[in-house]
Amino acid sequence: MVTVGVTGGIGSGKSTVCRRWSELGAYVLNADELAKQVMVTDPEVKKALIDTFGEASFNGDGSLNTEYLAEQAFEKGRVKALNAIVHPKMPAAAAREIKKAAEQGYDIFVYEAALLLENLEPGSLDYIVLVLADEDKRINRVQKRDSSSFEEIKQRISKQRDFEKATEKVDHVIRNNGTLEELKKKAEIIYQSFKRDE
Numbered sequence: 001m002v003t004v005g006v007t008g009g010i011g012s013g014k015s016t017v018c019r020r021w022s023e024l025g026a027y028v029l030n031a032d033e034l035a036k037q038v039m040v041t042d043p044e045v046k047k048a049l050i051d052t053f054g055e056a057s058f059n060g061d062g063s064l065n066t067e068y069l070a071e072q073a074f075e076k077g078r079v080k081a082l083n084a085i086v087h088p089k090m091p092a093a094a095a096r097e098i099k100k101a102a103e104q105g106y107d108i109f110v111y112e113a114a115l116l117l118e119n120l121e122p123g124s125l126d127y128i129v130l131v132l133a134d135e136d137k138r139i140n141r142v143q144k145r146d147s148s149s150f151e152e153i154k155q156r157i158s159k160q161r162d163f164e165k166a167t168e169k170v171d172h173v174i175r176n177n178g179t180l181e182e183l184k185k186k187a188e189i190i191y192q193s194f195k196r197d198e
């Protein structure tokens with residue numbers, strides 16, 4: 001099985017690429033979804049969340065109170081505290097998912113993460129794909145998608161790394177400044193190269 005990481009800034013088109021690959025038969029795992037899964041299933045993480053952020057971290061039915069935790073992390077400036085609890089558990093959780101995908105017979109495993117280059121264990125994925133788009137296009141697309149304001153999106157972009165400077169760290173760069181159809185076509189061509197490799 002070929003393992004692939006996908007990264008890029010807010011609104012660059014990562015999820016769109018991953019959706020296309022999922023349609024083509026890849027097993028796609030999103031880092032945010034995996035983090036949420038770790039937060040509800042790992043007893044040590046659950047305890048640390050409650051100790052750090054309080055009982056309100058979970059709803060009465062045991063599900064994650066994502067709104068509360070997002071507010072604590074992003075509005076109260078406690079992202080580092082949240083990451084310190086969850087991040088150490090991510091490599092093992094991702095490894096379990098890779099094993100599961102292989103057991104289920106998938107040819108291609110895809111891991112989508114904005115912080116991939118920061119958190120990647122060297123050699124843990126076969127290929128890294130970076131999705132890039134011009135900032136004005138990203139802002140415009142996210143505004144349409146989330147109804148966030150121009151300023152909010154600018155602010156979020158300013159907190160991310162400059163992905164344009166990361167092209168040398170990756171195996172494939174997808175430039176997403178054209179139409180959605182063009183993006184999907186580029187994704188398909190790269191997917192075929194993975195298929196040839198597996």
Ligand code: ATP
Pocket residue numbers: 008009010011012013014015016017114141142145176177178179180181183
């Ligand atoms: P985030 O990190 O914020 O989750 P992302 O990198 O996963 O963003 P997508 O969700 O794939 O980005 O794309 C952002 C929005 O822009 C989506 O609504 C998507 O449909 C749209 N979009 C992506 N590429 C294009 C394109 N080439 N033309 C028009 N719209 C696009």
